[in-house]
Each structure stands twice: as C-alpha cells, then as structure tokens.
Amino acid sequence: MALAFDEYGRPFIILKEQDQKTRLRGIDAQKANISAGKAVARILRTSLGPKGMDKILQSPDGDVTITNDGATILEQMDVDNQIAKLMVELSRSQDYEIGDGTTGVVVMAGALLEQAERLLERGIHPIRIAEGYEMASRIAVEHLEHISQKFDFGASNIEPLVQTCMTTLSSKIVNRCKHHLAEISVKAVLSVADLERKDVNLDMIKVEGKVGGKLEDTELIYGITVDKDMSHPQMPKQIEDAKIAILTCPFEPPKPKTKHKVDIDTVEKFQTLRLQEQKYFDDMVQKCKDVGATLVICQWGFDDEANHLLMHRNLPAVRWVGGVELELIAIATGLWKDCTKVPGVDPRKVGKGNKMMIEETKRSIHDALCVARNLIRNNSIVYGGGSAEISCSIAVEAAADKYPVVEQYAVRAFADALDSVPMALAENSGLQPIETLSAVKSQQIKENNPHYGIDCNDVGTNDMREQDVFETLIGKQQQILLATQVVKMILKIDDVISPSDY
Ligand SMILES: Nc1ncnc2c1ncn2[C@@H]1O[C@H](COP(=O)(O)OP(=O)(O)OP(=O)(O)O)[C@@H](O)[C@H]1O
Numbered sequence: 418m419a420l421a422f423d424e425y426g427r428p429f430i431i432l433k434e435q436d437q438k439t440r441l442r443g444i445d446a447q448k449a450n451i452s453a454g455k456a457v458a459r460i461l462r463t464s465l466g467p468k469g470m471d472k473i474l475q476s477p478d479g480d481v482t483i484t485n486d487g488a489t490i491l492e493q494m495d496v497d498n499q500i501a502k503l504m505v506e507l508s509r510s511q512d513y514e515i516g517d518g519t520t521g522v523v524v525m526a527g528a529l530l531e532q533a534e535r536l537l538e539r540g541i542h543p544i545r546i547a548e549g550y551e552m553a554s555r556i557a558v559e560h561l562e563h564i565s566q567k568f569d570f571g572a573s574n575i576e577p578l579v580q581t582c583m584t585t586l587s588s589k590i591v592n593r594c595k596h597h598l599a600e601i602s603v604k605a606v607l608s609v610a611d612l613e614r615k616d617v618n619l620d621m622i623k624v625e626g627k628v629g630g631k632l633e634d635t636e637l638i639y640g641i642t643v644d645k646d647m648s649h650p651q652m653p654k655q656i657e658d659a660k661i662a663i664l665t666c667p668f669e670p671p672k673p674k675t676k677h678k679v680d681i682d683t684v685e686k687f688q689t690l691r692l693q694e695q696k697y698f699d700d701m702v703q704k705c706k707d708v709g710a711t712l713v714i715c716q717w718g719f720d721d722e723a724n725h726l727l728m729h730r731n732l733p734a735v736r737w738v739g740g741v742e743l744e745l746i747a748i749a750t751g752l753w754k755d756c757t758k759v760p761g762v763d764p765r766k767v768g769k770g771n772k773m774m775i776e777e778t779k780r781s782i783h784d785a786l787c788v789a790r791n792l793i794r795n796n797s798i799v800y801g802g803g804s805a806e807i808s809c810s811i812a813v814e815a816a817a818d819k820y821p822v823v824e825q826y827a828v829r830a831f832a833d834a835l836d837s838v839p840m841a842l843a844e845n846s847g848l849q850p851i852e853t854l855s856a857v858k859s860q861q862i863k864e865n866n867p868h869y870g871i872d873c874n875d876v877g878t879n880d881m882r883e884q885d886v887f888e889t890l891i892g893k894q895q896q897i898l899l900a901t902q903v904v905k906m907i908l909k910i911d912d913v914i915s916p917s918d919y
C-alpha cells in the first residue's frame with residue numbers, strides 16, 4: 418500500500434494487491450455476503466410503513482420513477498453484487514406470490530442477516546445458525562396461524578375487505594384517496610372472482626391510466642375500455658346491442674409479400690385494378706354484414722379508401738386494437754367458449770396527475786387487488802403495525818429453551834430479528850424505536866393480547882384491532898418463510914467464484 422497525492426494535493430491510497438483481493442473464502446466470504454445483503458435491506462428499511470419514505474429512481478436513459486413499493490425499488494436499482502441480487506429475487510418472489518409485503522420481507526431478511534453476523538462472530542457454525550432459524554420460522558408460522566382470525570364477507574358486506582386493502586394503500590403515495598381506491602379494487606376483484614372455487618384471475622382486471630384529472634376521478638367500469646376512436650369521424654359514437662365482428666386478419670385486399678412488378682401503362686388498366694381491389698374489399702364488408710355484424714373491431718389497419726367505403730356501407734369500425742384487448746372482448750362477449758369464468762371483465766381507469774403518479778397509482782392498486790384476491794383465497798387475517806411480529810417474537814423466545822444448546826442462540830436471534838419490523842415502523846414514524854417496542858411488548862405480555870402494535874399515525878391507541886389495521890395471514894407467513902429461506906441460502910455460501918477464478 419502506498420500513499421500518493423494527485424495534482425491538486427489530495428491524498429489517495431494505492432493498493433498494490435488490489436487485483437488479488439477479489440476472491441473471498443470461508444468466514445470472510447460469509448461476512449462479505451452478509452454485509453451485501455444488509456446493505457440492500459438498509460435501503461428499504463426507511464420505506465416501511467404508513468410513514469415510510471418514497472424513493473426516486475433514475476433509469477440509465479433518464480426516466481424517473483417515484484415509488485414506495487419494495488419490489489419496484491429493487492427492480493429498478495442496478496444491482497450487480499450476486500448476494501444483493503438474491504435479495505432482489507426475494508422481494509420479487511413475495512410480489513409474485515402475494516403482491517404486498519415486499520418491503521417487509523427484505524427488512525426481515527436484513528435483520529436475520531444482522532443477527533447471524535453476531536452469532537458468526539461468537540464462533541457458531543453457519544449450519545447451526547441456519548438450522549436454528551429454520552426451527553424458529555416454523556414456530557413463528559404456526560403461531561401466526563394461532564393468533565389469526567377469520568372474517569366473513571360477502572357480496573353485500575364488502576367493508577372488511579375494503580379495510581384490509583386500505584391498510585395496504587395507507588403506506589403508499591395515494592393514501593389520500595385510499596378508501597375510494599380500496600373500494601374500487603374490492604369491487605373489481607369480487608366481480609371476476611369465483612367464490613366457490615375461491616379463485617380470482619387478476620388478468621381479467623385491466624388498470625388504465627390517463628394523464629390529467631384527479632385521483633378522485635378514478636372509476637370502475639364493468640366492461641372493457643378500448644381507448645380508440647372510430648376509424649371515421651362520421652361513424653356513430655354510440656351503438657347499442659352491437660353484434661361485434663372481431664378480426665385478427667388484415668381487413669384489406671392482400672398485399673403481395675414478394676417483389677412483384679405490376680405494369681400499369683394505361684388509365685383503363687389502373688381503373689380495372691382499382692375496381693378489383695374495391696370489389697375485393699366490398700366482398701369482405703358484405704361477409705361481415707351477412708353474419709349480422711354491426712361493429713367491426715380489427716387488430717390491423719385498413720387504408721383511407723376502405724375506411725370511406727365502410728362508412729358508406731354503414732359498418733362502423735375500430736382499427737389497430739391490441740391483441741390483449743381483443744382477447745378480453747372475446748371473453749366478455751362469450752366468444753371464448755373454453756374460458757372458465759362468465760363474461761365479467763372490468764378494466765378500470767385511473768385518472769390522475771402526471772405520468773409518474775399514474776404509474777405509482779397503478780402499482781398501489783396492484784397491491785390492493787392482490788390483497789383482495791388473497792383474502793378470497795384464504796379469509797384469515799392477522800393484525801398489522803408490527804403486532805403480529807411482536808407476538809411471534811414472544812412465542813419464539815419462549816420456545817427457545819426447548820432446543821439443544823447451540824441452536825438455542827439462533828432461535829433467540831430469530832426472535833430479536835422479528836422485532837426489527839416494529840422497530841422500523843416506529844423509527845419511520847418518528848418514535849423512539851427501543852422505548853416504543855419495549856412498551857408495546859410488555860403490554861402484549863401483560864394483557865396476553867396479540868393486537869398491540871405501533872401507533873404509526875398517532876391515533877391514540879396501540880390496539881390494531883381498534884385501528885382496523887390488518888394484513889392477510891398468508892402474506893405474513895410467506896414473508897417469514899421466504900426471508901428465512903434466503904438467509905439460510907446466504908449463510909451456506911462460503912465461496913464466490915467468478916468465471917476467471919478457477
Ligand atoms: N395505519 C397503520 N398503522 C400502523 N402500521 C401500519 C398502518 N398501515 C400499515 N401499517 C404497517 O406497515 C407495514 C407495511 O408497510 P409497506 O406497505 O410500506 O410495506 P410492505 O407492505 O412490506 O411492502 P410493499 O407495500 O412495498 O409491497 C405493515 O407492517 C403494516 O402492518
């Protein structure tokens with residue numbers, strides 16, 4: 418190592434062994450991996466909860482995204498450390514399976530890594546830590562089941578569902594309008610849900626954004642919106658009881674694909690060609706009319722002359738409609754016979770501010786839709802605001818004594834890691850984390866009530882049941898399971914080998 422100075426007199430250090438230092442093995446590799454994972458978790462920690470911060474992310478070509486959604490933050494970050502990528506994957510899995518809780522899962526994994534680092538320093542073997550964590554996660558997941566509650570909802574009583582979606586939306590930028598958006602999300606999900614099979618196909622719900630307008634203008638439309646004009650301005654704007662022809666083929670005379678040459682040297686020849694083309698198209702229009710179509714929706718375009726003809730023959734048309742929309746129209750009109758769900762597609766329009774806000778609103782609605790879907794699949798809930806985590810932490814701590822000597826430390830560490838979620842919530846709300854956590858914890862133990870959590874919004878009560886803050890049981894269980902799995906995986910890696918290292 419040498420110390421040198423640049424032309425402005427600023428000192429810098431030259432490391433001679435720099436290029437030999439890349440490959441780490443054994444305990445050094447584990448420690449380096451843990452700190453990479455922790456670094457990712459640290460970024461997301463401040464975004465957790467109703468008072469969590471948002472992040473601005475800039476893409477290489479200058480696009481700006483503002484978001485609070487954990488999975489989106491990580492997705493947009495250019496992470497090139499392999500372990501950090503595992504954390505990105507973790508968040509993505511939670512997003513894929515559950516939709517919400519993508520920040521919490523990373524915060525939990527970060528806390529488990531931090532605890533593991535301490536245990537490693539005390540000389541405990543990583544495998545023993547991994548085993549202890551596995552045991553503890555099983556206790557926590559079972560305990561969640563134990564403290565969960567069922568709630569009933571039906572098409573007439575959607576308020577409980579709306580409340581749960583509101584908890585999800587309260588941590589987003591759009592929380593000003595959360596009741597409205599939550600209600601729309603629940604109604605949308607219920608209208609495509611199969612309550613008997615307890616299944617919801619979210620692909621049947623389309624979220625559309627339009628620049629301009631206010632968040633409050635967001636509305637639910639039962640049907641399909643295709644944001645296109647009629648192909649000719651003079652075609653009727655409103656058609657009732659339409660019979661729709663859906664065309665996925667070109668609606669015009671076929672164009673030669675290979676290179677052909679047509680010599681037209683006289684006016685007559687030109688006229689013949691024109692008439693022929695016109696007749697061809699006229700036949701196509703006639704075929705549509707013969708089957709009784711009163712509206713044509715085309716995937717492809719047609720030229721102005723054809724357009725004029727359609728207008729003339731009184732057959733309104735829409736051109737350049739996307740494949741996905743065509744499919745939805747086919748499902749909704751019953752054309753798609755093998756579709757299991759009755760026609761009832763409802764896309765929604767998000768009217769709101771600028772493009773960045775629309776994107777974030779769409780993501781938030783996605784979270785709310787997922788929560789509603791999860792509740793239809795399994796109507797168990799646990800209370801939020803960190804209350805479920807605190808309750809699990811108490812249960813895991815109490816069970817620790819039953820385990821063999823070394824694993825016991827890991828089980829206890831797991832209990833401490835669970836506390837990090839309520840601590841982060843308190844910290845982000847401007848409360849004293851340790852004081853608040855210990856007060857709530859002792860309240861839970863004293864009154865044997867798992868509903869006490871962090872009063873982030875300063876409502877005046879810690880009882881999350883009174884505050885109506887709840888989350889889905891499967892979402893919370895998934896967070897604990899996924900976080901444990903990824904931490905176990907990281908702990909078992911003791912060598913990172915890149916292609917040039919063999
Ligand atoms: N009103 C509230 N009071 C207290 N805690 C709340 C309230 N609303 C939400 N929370 C808590 O905030 C946490 C969720 O925060 P947030 O939505 O930012 O992260 P996430 O759901 O883990 O990730 P993401 O929404 O980005 O996928 C949960 O622990 C939830 O219980």
Ligand SMILES: [Mg+2]
Nearest residue numbers: 517518585588
């Ligand atoms: Mg959330």
